[in-house]
Each structure stands twice: as structure tokens, then as C-alpha cells.
Amino acid sequence: MNKLLKIFLPIFALSSCDPSKIPTVTESTSAFTSSKTIEVSSQPIQQKKEIRIGTWNTKRLGQSKTKDLKLFSKVINDSFDVVSLVEVMNQEGFFNLLKELGPEWSGETTQRAVGDNGYFEFYGVVYRKNIVNLKSYEVVLDPRDLWVREPGNFCFSGSSIDFCLISIHIIYGNRVGPRDAEISELGNLSQQLITGKEKDYIFLGDFNRSGKTPGFQSFFRNGYLLTQGGQLNTTLGRTMYANPYDHILLNRAYTSEWSGKTIVVDMVSTYCEGNFSLCNSKLSDHIPIGIILDDIVDDD
Numbered sequence: 001m002n003k004l005l006k007i008f009l010p011i012f013a014l015s016s017c018d019p020s021k022i023p024t025v026t027e028s029t030s031a032f033t034s035s036k037t038i039e040v041s042s043q044p045i046q047q048k049k050e051i052r053i054g055t056w057n058t059k060r061l062g063q064s065k066t067k068d069l070k071l072f073s074k075v076i077n078d079s080f081d082v083v084s085l086v087e088v089m090n091q092e093g094f095f096n097l098l099k100e101l102g103p104e105w106s107g108e109t110t111q112r113a114v115g116d117n118g119y120f121e122f123y124g125v126v127y128r129k130n131i132v133n134l135k136s137y138e139v140v141l142d143p144r145d146l147w148v149r150e151p152g153n154f155c156f157s158g159s160s161i162d163f164c165l166i167s168i169h170i171i172y173g174n175r176v177g178p179r180d181a182e183i184s185e186l187g188n189l190s191q192q193l194i195t196g197k198e199k200d201y202i203f204l205g206d207f208n209r210s211g212k213t214p215g216f217q218s219f220f221r222n223g224y225l226l227t228q229g230g231q232l233n234t235t236l237g238r239t240m241y242a243n244p245y246d247h248i249l250l251n252r253a254y255t256s257e258w259s260g261k262t263i264v265v266d267m268v269s270t271y272c273e274g275n276f277s278l279c280n281s282k283l284s285d286h287i288p289i290g291i292i293l294d295d296i297v298d299d300d
């Protein structure tokens with residue numbers, strides 16, 4: 001039997017953002033790759049002690065004709081301050097969502113779509129402007145072709161802390177071998193990324209595999225853990241939650257900012273009156289999950 005616990009979070013008063021502070025965009029070189037990074041200038045942020053970070057497979061945002069964007073944005077707004085979105089099919093769909101979220105929110109997609117063989121998607125992030133600033137974002141360079149959908153790297157600052165989200169949508173396909181290989185290389189990437197000053201790299205997305213499978217060993221060797229345990233069913237079956245595919249990984253030695261709290265949105269009960277097929281059609285075939293960081297002490 002599937003038990004999903006919803007964490008009920010206090011609702012924080014939000015102030016509107018200063019409209020005179022329009023982000024400016026410049027290009028620079030990232031510390032760990034030579035790819036182009038877009039840097040967005042700082043905006044003032046409101047003091048808040050927690051940052052609720054989520055990941056959600058959007059099920060073809062921008063293409064799905066049955067999606068209820070108003071409800072979709074409500075799910076985000078109810079539980080999160082920052083959400084990494086995968087399976088964003090086009091930027092038009094992404095910016096329609098952003099519009100629906102309203103003026104307290106901002107967001108970006110990766111500069112290019114990732115994929116192959118005619119299937120391409122964007123990674124995107126949406127975030128509350130008074131909680132975090134987006135400092136830079138890029139697609140991770142992949143000269144050895146380790147991933148079909150190369151990870152996105154979105155770096156943020158809060159009022160005290162800073163961190164980067166590595167968004168991933170692991171290949172699906174008929175065989176699991178390639179999925180495990182991609183996951184294993186992500187674990188290797190986690191080791192390469194921490195050579196710079198920033199150590200808070202949080203990996204999140206749709207891994208298309210249970211956290212029990214062999215690919216995750218490279219993460220564990222590098223001190224990473226699965227914040228939700230790796231076996232939480234996050235996809236929507238016909239009458240119950242099905243596969244444990246969505247995960248968030250971090251290294252507590254570096255990311256002591258993680259409070260240990262997690263978020264699981266029991267989407268079907270909360271937004272679809274228990275109707276799985278309705279939820280699948282109006283929202284997504286995945287639920288969003290999240291973690292909560294304490295935005296108090298910056299240790300790197």
C-alpha cells in the first residue's frame with residue numbers, strides 16, 4: 001500500500017518585487033566547464049529562513065492539450081519556492097506557466113533543448129523572486145556523450161546561502177542498462193563539480209530508476225544520499241502511485257543547509273479528489289517532491 005505523506009507548510013507573507021530592478025543578462029565562462037553561462041544580476045530578496053526546493057516532471061509542458069495550467073501553477077505555489085521542471089517541450093509552454101504563476105515568480109529554461117533522435121526537451125526552473133536569485137544557468141558540457149539529455153545546472157543564492165541544482169531527465173528506452181550508465185556518470189559528475197568554491201550541488205529530477213539500482217552507487221561513494229530514500233513511488237498508475245523514479249540527492253557533508261525535511265505532494269488526493277486518470281490528464285503523470293533548506297548559515 002502506498003502511503004504518501006504531505007508536509008503541511010506554513011504560508012509566508014510575500015511582498016511584491018521591486019519592478020525597477022530588471023535582471024540584466026551577460027555571458028561568461030563557468031568555472032568547471034567552458035560552456036556559456038548566463039549570469040543574471042541580483043535582486044533584493046526578502047529575509048526568510050527556509051527555501052523549499054522541488055522537482056517535477058511536467059509531462060510535456062507546452063504540448064499537452066489537457067493540462068490545466070491554473071491548477072498546475074497552484075500545485076507549485078502551494079508547496080514550493082523553487083522548482084526544477086523537466087520535460088518542458090517548448091519555451092512558449094514554460095512562459096505560459098510563468099505567467100499563470102504571477103508576478104511573484106520568475107524563471108528560465110536552459111538556453112537549448114536537450115535530447116536526440118527527434119525528441120528534445122528543455123529543463124526549466126521557476127522561483128519566487130523574494131526568496132532566491134538565479135545567478136547562472138547552463139547545460140553541462142558533454143564531450144564524451146555520457147548523457148542523451150545533458151544535465152542542466154541552475155545556481156541560486158538565498159538571503160544567506162547559495163547552491164546549484166543539477167536537473168536531470170535520465171534516458172528511458174527499452175533497456176535499463178543505458179539508464180544505469182547515465183545515473184552512474186551523474187554520480188561521477190558530482191565529484192567533479194565540487195572542485196570549485198561552491199560545494200552545494202543538489203541533483204534532482206526524473207531518473208527513470210529506483211534508488212536501489214546500481215547506477216546510484218557512484219553517488220553513494222561520493223557521500224551523496226537519496227533524500228526521499230529512493231523508493232518513494234512518484235509516478236501515477238491507474239489507481240495508485242507506481243514507480244520510484246523521481247529523486248533528490250545531496251551530500252550532507254557539504255549541504256548541511258538541508259534541514260532533513262522533505263516534501264511529498266500527494267497530488268491525486270489533494271488536487272484531483274483521488275482520481276488518478278484525471279490528475280494524469282490535468283497535471284502530470286508524476287508528482288512533485290522536494291526538500292527544505294535552512295537559509296541561515298553559508299558554509300561555502
Ligand SMILES: [Ca+2]
Binds near residue numbers: 145146147148149150
Ligand atoms: Ca550527449
Ligand SMILES: [Ca+2]
Binds near residue numbers: 162
Ligand atoms: Ca553554497
Ligand SMILES: [Ca+2]
Binds near residue numbers: 200256299
Ligand atoms: Ca553548503
